[in-house]
Amino acid sequence: MVQGDDATDTAAARLRQLHTYFREHPVRSAEGHSYTHFGNRSTVVNPGLPFNARVVEHIDRTVAEVTAYTRETNPDAAPLPDSVLDVYRWCVENTSHAPETVQQRRDILAYRHYLEHAIAAGDTRVIRPHRCPDCGTIGLHWQETRGKAICMNRHCARDNGGTHREYSLAQLAFEHVTARKNLRSVSAT
Numbered sequence: 139m140v141q142g143d144d145a146t147d148t149a150a151a152r153l154r155q156l157h158t159y160f161r162e163h164p165v166r167s168a169e170g171h172s173y174t175h176f177g178n179r180s181t182v183v184n185p186g187l188p189f190n191a192r193v194v195e196h197i198d199r200t201v202a203e204v205t206a207y208t209r210e211t212n213p214d215a216a217p218l219p220d221s222v223l224d225v226y227r228w229c230v231e232n233t234s235h236a237p238e239t240v241q242q243r244r245d246i247l248a249y250r251h252y253l254e255h256a257i258a259a260g261d262t263r264v265i266r267p268h269r270c271p272d273c274g275t276i277g278l279h280w281q282e283t284r285g286k287a288i289c290m291n292r293h294c295a296r297d298n299g300g301t302h303r304e305y306s307l308a309q310l311a312f313e314h315v316t317a318r319k320n321l322r323s324v325s326a327t
């Protein structure tokens with residue numbers, strides 16, 4: 139599983155942070171925690187608490203995406219774990235025999251989630267260490283309003299007709315995972 143530079147800084151760890159924050163700032167409805175476990179879903183969105191609603195939606199979307207990938211890859215996958223916090227582990231366990239390219243899709247998905255969880259928690263520092271896929275310089279900035287990372291390098295912008303290049307988190311995840319894979323194959327020879 140490809141992770142952040144710190145081996146403990148993973149999509150699962152970032153999901154746990156979000157989840158912990160959410161538990162410490164719970165919605166007030168009795169059903170407010172139902173997202174914590176699979177099944178037993180009920181409406182949890184409280185319009186008075188936009189942050190919590192946003193986190194619930196975010197976690198739901200995350201789980202749906204990991205589940206869809208896992209079931210598509212392995213129709214015989216084990217039932218979902220009780221806690222959403224185990225969803226990445228469950229995904230890896232049930233897709234570890236898939237072809238390498240299929241597992242790479244999983245790693246890209248997990249790395250994108252790692253970035254998404256961090257940004258959802260307000261930590262945009264995870265963007266800075268990435269190199270611009272076009273000019274190769276470090277110095278990408280997160281643009282909240284556009285939902286994209288932007289390269290601030292002026293030479294890069296000049297080569298792009300004067301417009302700063304923008305990248306989605308999916309693009310950054312793809313670049314990150316495939317670059318690591320290439321590094322591994324180089325060091326293995």
Ligand SMILES: [Zn+2]
Nearest residue numbers: 270273289294
């Ligand atoms: Zn650039």
